[in-house]
Amino acid sequence: MTKLLFHEDAYLRECDGTVTAHTDEGGIIVDQTVFYPTSGGQPGDNGMLVWDGGSIEIAIAMKGPNGAVVLIPAEPVGLPAVGQSLMQVLDWDRRYRHMRMHTALHLLSVVIPLAVTGGSIGAEKSRLDFDMPTAPANKDALNDTLNRLIDCDFLVSTEEITEVELDAQPTLVKTMSVQPPRGAGLIRLVRIGEGDNTADLQPCGGTHVRHTKEIGHVRIGKVEKKGRQNRRVNITLEA
Incomplete structure (x- = not known):
């Protein structure tokens, strides 16, 4: 099992x-790794591995068996040997845009309080699919509400609950097609806001900004x- 430092x-x-x-x-x-592996609609990280006498570009990180994170080289040559100590360096600009986008999508699910049927995060454009029979009557109003939530500068934090506790609160799960992974005993939640001033709380294993104002204007x-009842809502970061 790979230790997931990005969760810490x-x-x-x-x-x-x-x-x-x-x-x-x-x-x-x-x-152990800082590379987030592709999952939950968030792309895997890329970057570099550097060690004494060598380096290699990592194209993407993927989930492997038994909780491992597999770093996929851009070119499968000159791999570091088993037992080799090395430094892992993220493409931080890309990862940080993913963090901003991911938190923005959680807030989009607040602005549009419908069941989520799918989603995808990108550095340039992201989207959520909703069980939405009819199109929004006023997209500009949704846009204004989303940006007002961002400007509230909510704290973004994580916590854990048991599977039994999650079963007792089924509305925490907003996605229809994907359920939180089970079997580890505890499920990670991402909270936007604090206490009674919580804007959103849902299971999530991805990476997020610490404060919503970091997202910027969306x-x-x-x-x-x-499809008959599904509509895809796309968002972009304006800077």
């Missing part, structure tokens, strides 16, 4: 580590019809 501090840009294994496909497994773009 999403702002870590680099860390050391030791190679514990190679996959048959040429991936690299380390004992623009709701095209609302696309995706």
Whole structure:
């Protein structure tokens, strides 16, 4: 199992580590990592591995078996040996845009309080799909509400509950197609706000900003019809 340092501090840009294994496909497994692996609609991180006498570009991080994070090289040559100590360096600009987008999508699910049928996070454009039979009557009003929530500068924090506690609060799960991973005993929640001033609380394993004002101004773009009752709402960061 790889220790997930991004859950302890999403702002870590680099860390050391030791190679514990190679996959048959040429991936690299380390004992701990700052690289977020593709999951929950958030893309895997990319960056570099650097060690004495070598370096390699990492194209993407993916989930592997038994809780491992697999770092996929851009070119499968010159892999660090098992047991090699190295430094992991994120493409921070890309990761930070993902963090801003991810938190913005949580707030979008507050502005549009409908069941979420899908979603995807990107550095340039992100989206949520909703169980939405009819298009929003006033997209500009939704846009204004979303940005007002961002400007409230809510604290974003994480906490854990048991699977039994989650079962007792089923409305915490907003996604229809994806359920929080089970089996570990505890489920990670992301809270936007504090106490009675909580704007959103839902299961999430992704990375987020510490304060919503870091998101910056967001623009709701095209609302696309995706099936009889599904509509896709796209957002972009304006800076």
